[in-house]
Amino acid sequence: MLFDVRAVRFCASARMLAALVFILLRIQPGHGQTCTQGFDYDRRSRQCIDVDECRTLPDACRGDMRCVNQNGGYLCIPRAMYNQPYRPELPAPPQPLYPDSSAGVSDTFLPEPPRSVEPSYPRVVSTAQCLLGYALAADGTCNDIDECETNSHHCNPTQVCINTSGGYTCSCTEGYWLIGGQCQDIDECRYGYCQQLCANVPGSYSCSCNPGFVLNPDSRTCEDVDECDEKPCSHSCFNTYGSFMCSCEEGFELASDGTSCIDLDECSFSEFLCQYRCVNTAGSFSCICPPGYYVYEDGRSCEDFNECDTGNNTCTTAQVCFNFQGGYTCLDPLQCSRHYVEVSDNQCMCAAENPACRDKPFTILYRHMDLSSGRSVPTDIFQMQATTRYPGVFYIFQIKSGNEGREFYMRQTSNVSATLVLTRPIKGPKKLVLDLEMVTVNNVINFRGSSIIRLTIFVSEHPF
Template identity: 45%
Template sequence: MRLSCYLVFCVLLVPSLQQENEEPNTFTECTDGYEWDSERQHCKDINECLTIPDACKGEMKCINHYGGYLCLPRSASVISDSHPDPGPAGNPHGGAGTDQRNNPCPNGYQPDSQGLGTCVDVDECAHEIDDCLPSQECVNIPGGFHCKCPDGYRKIGNECVDIDECRYRYCQHRCVNSPGSFTCQCEPGFQLASNNRSCVDVNECSMGAPCQQRCYNTYGTFLCRCNQGYELDQDGYSCNDIDECSYSSYICQHQCVNEPGRFSCICPEGYNLLGTRLCQDINECETGAHTCTEQQSCVNFHGGYRCVEKNLCIEPYIQVSDNRCMCSSSNPLCRDEPGSVVYRYMSITSDRSVPSDIFQIQATSVYPRAYNTFQIRSGNEQGDFYIRQINNISAMLVLARPITGPQEYVLDLEMLTTNSLLSYRSSSVLRLTIFVGAHPSRTSHCIIYWAIKLFSW
């Protein structure tokens, strides 16, 4: 198919007058595809379909065009030369009583409306006298018009077909094609960048994420976390308080109290909180927080104290030192009584594990060939304790059964000394008062060692 198009211009060259009495000479020239019409005094179009033998080959038909001709399929439709020529500006179908024969301008032009004798271009697109298809856009050009496909379309045959931009991966995440265009969409957790194609992460934490306590932004999403003492609910957003007290009975030495996001340990009366979990006995005797008189001694025990008389000796015993009483052998009333009684005090906690060594007795004076034995003389009617002899000069008081407080025991721990060669026999008693505290302790226990001094007669 041969397609020839020409733009038409008519140029009139008129030399300046040399002398008033001389007849001017006029020169005319037309562009290709036009020839000068001396009768009408303008350039007229050459009909190449008539002047060129066999202008179009095959099944193509020849259509004369302004300044050229077109070879088109026989089924093609065009605006023929018989279409009314444009008239003055604003009247594309020609003015009243005018036709192309009276139009001195080439096709596609018309005289200016001010009568200046110039030719102005006719906007075929604005006057809708173009032959563009509905899918095409009309573009006005000097002396004619041009049909083109709008942005986002490409020409296939005579039609403009939408370009599927999504096939070329214009978008970072998702592409949605639309007629003549496309839009980019982002996955959840992202938003379009300023170029409308890339996707950038959304900081949900700064945009009101539904986290109850703490929010951490991550790439494309976010995470909720809870403060210490709370745990994340199954919904992934809410925080529930952790009941630390339910995890273990050993979390506090005495009592655990759960609070929102934390827990606290409290101690019973007579104890101070040591650190955050342990309870330490208050020694009222050392702090002076007691009511004992000058004639009394203050004895501290777990959770409290006791005031005891300084002189505990009862006849026939006489006091020889603090907490020590003696019964002289010269006194007939002392014949069947222990030679000495020593008063001591100790404290243990409730629910102590058994068997448990709690008190050791040690003889400080040893005579040659003397043999010592140890026993509980009184105060152990329930069998809560027993004596384990270690050697000839020491023994251990053992707690045999679990005991609970508050309560107290008064045990007479006796050491019998015999010498078969000298037919010697004596005894000494340690009167031990044991205070059992009201509360158990989970700390390590200590053994109290005490020495009994033997006296000779």
């Protein structure tokens, strides 16, 4: 009987050893948790629980063997032995045998101490076992195994191992997401992470802003930069969204760089800006006039400076100051020609009873006038008229001398008057002397006489 029990124990030990080797060779993966052979992972309790092989394995034990489930395995035991109750026989108290001293030395050996009676079925020694993911410590407690530290995890190289109580999880670092078991980069730029400019990089992204904006502390949004704070403009600056604009004061224009202001040459715009000459100044312009003129109130026109009225002339007291456009002249006292006598300040007369005056004009009247250079034509410039009327008398008006260039002609306007007309423009400065003759004709008494107006014309240098 002892041989049979030992055979059973040996058979059971062999099966347990085979099961242990099989357990060590086969590890079942789980969802973040792996269990050894003989255990299954329970998602609800999140623990490894024992598998009852006697129920799940068909014909776990053959013949007359009975299957007995164990923690992490099972045993096959003969049914007769499994059903035999356990009645241990208690040994009788040992009776010491002492040799008879009187009989001398005995050849009889002392009997061996009685052995304890073995149980009728094999003993199953149960040792404390930790759940998968834990290891038995020296003090008998179960400590968590850090699979990430011991590199016993099954995360692929693109994943990151995160240790948990009793197991581990495979995750992705920030900026990656798990697709098909692989960690792939997230393109944050596709999802509008940046307000303006976005650059995707592996595992992250970078935001930037357009010119005229600065990145806010949140590293995503952009804020307008007030460029005018840096005073980029020569004159005035106006901030705009994302940029700025420069403007210039009156009389200046914006340079090609968009920030500097350069003087505007107003004189180059038109030759009619000033009546005489335009002088450009910084941010403006001024008009000047030639000598003999001054700038009028409008700042552009030239007005004649009357030297005779202001006394700013060089005429003597005996002379008469005559002002014309842009200048003046000093007229000497009247000196009548031979045979003529002075009858007034500006008139000489030749007496009719004087035979030397018979073929000469009866009177010579001296007149002076000024004329602007280049004056438009035709234009009336002087009028001549008879002062007395006689019955049967008519008058003829004509230019007797001084019209060699044919710039003038006389147009009779009535029986007693005529007008001097300028027909061609005259460029000054120039002095012209015209003798305008009025012929008096009286057919009744057969009389013919003439009077002369000696007209001196001072043509100015300028057309104003």
